[in-house]
Structure formats: C-alpha cells, structure tokens
Amino acid sequence: DRDFLIAPSILAADLARLGDEVHDVLEAGADWVHFDVMDNHYVPNLTFGPPVCKALKDYGITAPLDVHLMVKPVDRLIGDFLEAGAASITFHPEASEHIDRSLQLIRDGGAKCGLVFNPATPLYYLKHVLDKIDIVLIMSVNPGFGGQSFIPEALNKLREARELIDASGQDIRLEVDGGVKTENIAEVAKAGADTFVAGSAIFSKDDYAATIADMRRELDR
Ligand code: DX5
Ligand code: ZN
Helix, strand or coil: CCCCEEEEEHHHCCHHHHHHHHHHHHHCCCCCEEEEEEECCCCCCECCCHHHHHHHHHHCCCCCEEEEEECCCCHHHHHHHHHCCCCEEEECHHHCCCHHHHHHHHHHCCCEEEEEECCCCCHHHHCCCCCCCCEEEEECCCCCCCCCCCCCHHHHHHHHHHHHHHHHCCCCEEEEECCCCCCCHHHHHHCCCCEEEECHHHHCCCCHHHHHHHHHHHHHC
16 A cells, blocks of 8 residues: 655744754654745745755754745756755746756756645646656645645545546655644545645644654554
C-alpha cells in the first residue's frame, strides 16, 4: 500500500523559536517540513524566503524541506531555494509564465518538483507534465493563511488526481494542504492523498507526538 507522510507547516509554528519547533516536530514523528513562501503579491500575506530555509539547514535540520512557493514570478526564487537546501519545490501553474521551464529548473537543480492546484483551478495543467513531476499538491483552502477550514470539494479533486497519477504509472506523491486535521485525515487519505500538510492542527497542540500519533492511527484505520 501507499506510505503516508506527514508534513507540518511551519507557518503555524512559534516563529521566534523556529529551529527548536522544527526539531521538536521531527522528533515527534513528522516526515517532511512544509515551508510556505508567500510574497504579498500572488497571495495577500508575507512569510519567509531562502535565508530562513538555509538557517534551518545550518541549524542541523536534515529532514526534507518541502518548499511551497506562493509567489509570482516563480523562476527567480528557484535557484536560491535549491542552494538553501530545499528537497522539493512546488509552485502554482498560473503563477509561472513557462511551467515546463520552471519544473525543469527545479529538477535540474536536484530537487523534487511539483504543481499546486488552488481550490478552483482545474487539473488540466497536469496533462502534459505527468512524466516530469514528483508531486501534485491539492490546496484544500485558498492559499495565504493557516487555520482555515477544509473545502470539501477538494476530496473530488483528490480522487481525480489519484486516478490521473495511477493511470500515468509515474512515481508521484499526492499532497494535500489546508485544514487537514486528525478528524478528517482518514477521509482525505481515502480520497487518494498520501502526503498531508498540517499547520494549526499540529502546532496549536501542546503534544506534537500525540497529535501525529493520532493522525497515523487514523491513517491506519
Ligand atoms: C496555506 C498554506 C498552508 C497552511 C496550512 O496557504 O499553504 O500550508 O499553512 O495550514 P493549516 O493546516 O492550518 O490549514
Ligand atoms: Zn502550503
């Protein structure tokens, strides 16, 4: 069966103690570290960039840093994130002038690449790149903020993406981002997701290990 990965979004961490927060959540059993990059242009919020990514590497974080670019333009940040140690970089197709080129820039730099689909963005951008991507990321909230509620229609899109991925025969992770929590993670997995971003659901709790264990228990059901 598919293996499930949990990727806490550091957007919801205590940013004044970011290194320790990331360390703690990995100790607690997280697999990837989800790194939300917002530019106050593509999305109405501003977060962090390559220097913070590099600082986490220098702090000793060895788990994969999963960089989610909510920026426009896309390409000029890719090189900096590759150098900063990103393991994967995903971007929104409507934010890139040349999607194939952006994907190639990421892969050529040795990172996994992927496309992100907003709640109302159809999956047609996938059609000609399924052999060139490692990740499909389905947004289950509108990008820009943590702590929003899961949009149920995302379940239909996950099912559709799962069918496309399986039919392609390619090794592609199906990631979901926004409003994922212990209470809905089983249903989200059933719709086809195998990689789960969770920000507030994890960092708002005192016991990260217990929360992640609860999520895995739900996934095993
Ligand atoms: C939203 C971000 C998400 C967000 C998820 O734009 O891409 O990664 O941090 O946060 P929660 O899990 O709180 O919805
Ligand atoms: Zn994200």
